Amino acid sequence: MQNRVLLVEDDDELRQLLARYLTGQGFDVREAANGTDGLSLAAEGFADVVVLDIMLPDISGLDVLRELRARTHLPVILLTARGDETDRIVGFEVGADDYIPKPCNPRELVARLQAVLRRVAWDHQADVDSARVFGDLKVEPEQRRVILRGEVLDLTATEYEVLQVLLAHAGSVVRKTDLMQWALGRRLAAYDRTLDMHISNLRRKLGAEEPSRIETVRGLGYSFRITDVAAAQLPRQAAGSKP
Template sequence: MQDRILLIEDDEELRGLLARYLNGQGFVVREAATGNDGLALAQDELADLVVLDIMLPDINGLDVLRQLRYRTRLPVILLTARGEETDRIVGFEVGADDYIPKPCNPRELVARIQAALRRVAWDQETEGPRAQTIGDLRIEPDERRVYQDDQPVELTATEYEILQVLISRAGSVVRKTDLMQWALGRRLTPHDRTLDMHVSNLRRKLDKGESSRIETIRGLGYSYRRPA
């Protein structure tokens, strides 16, 4: 079965170029030029992944993302203006899984899409371990959900993957290069702060005023502190 992509982009020329390229790579593409149209198509649940432009004519793409997150856990890749780091940070806080700056290389977009879809497919096809408890967190692999003090924590698919990797190696340092490959399915490149932003969001969602459970090991990577 072909993977289905929902492409929400108001620039007709760019949207057409990306749609043709994605079709040529074997994807089924549904197109929307506005946020409202994109949300209407997303309601049909006929997509496996969403590519979402932030700058839309009717609804800001970040607001579209917020509404998507109320309804679905589909992976979402943001198209952002080059250099707009604030948009990228807010996008990750709202629930984006990845981003790519515009103008984007269609080949890179396909690589990001394939990496995100591989993570989803692996999670669906692999029989995961039983529920794991570490301190106040309980991880339910079958549900792909995390509970803190028995209350669900809303994580994106990428945040869940990062947390899974860190907890599986609690007390040890996970190098950034390895964490990027295992959790996001791609190589770490210079000046790419995607991983740092996801970890920042995890800290914001999991820490309750105490020192962070995810430690930064300068020059190496991250480590999940074992509970005392």
């Protein structure tokens, strides 16, 4: 079965180029030249993943992302202007899973799409009875759902994957390079703050308690802090293995 990509981009030449390339790589592509049409196609349940330009003629891509996040947990990759860090930061805060600057390399876009889809597919293979509890935090992999004190957290697909890796190694340090590879499916590049932004969003959604549940280990990576109650509930995980 082909993976379905919804491509929302108002630049006709770029959109058609990307659509042709993605189709040639085995994707089933639907195109939208504006945010309104993109939201309509998403509402029809067509897409497995959305590639969304921030600069659209009718609705801001960030507003389209907000609408999508109100309705669905579909993975979203943003197309952003090169060097525009503000848009990227806001995009992650709103719920983007990844971004790629324009003009983009079609091969890199394919790699990002495959990484996102692999993460989602891998997690969907979880057993029905594999829910895990970490103190007041419960993870239900089949529904890709995280519940904190009885409330379901509104996590993006990538935030969920980052949290899954940290929880699988709770109490231990996960190197940034490993976390980037395991959760985002790509190598950590110099000056790439994508992972830091996802961690920041997770901390906010997990609550403002101090110390933070996700600790920064300077020069190494991140660690999920566990309580004594949560420690007794931790699943056994082979050191250095992907969760």
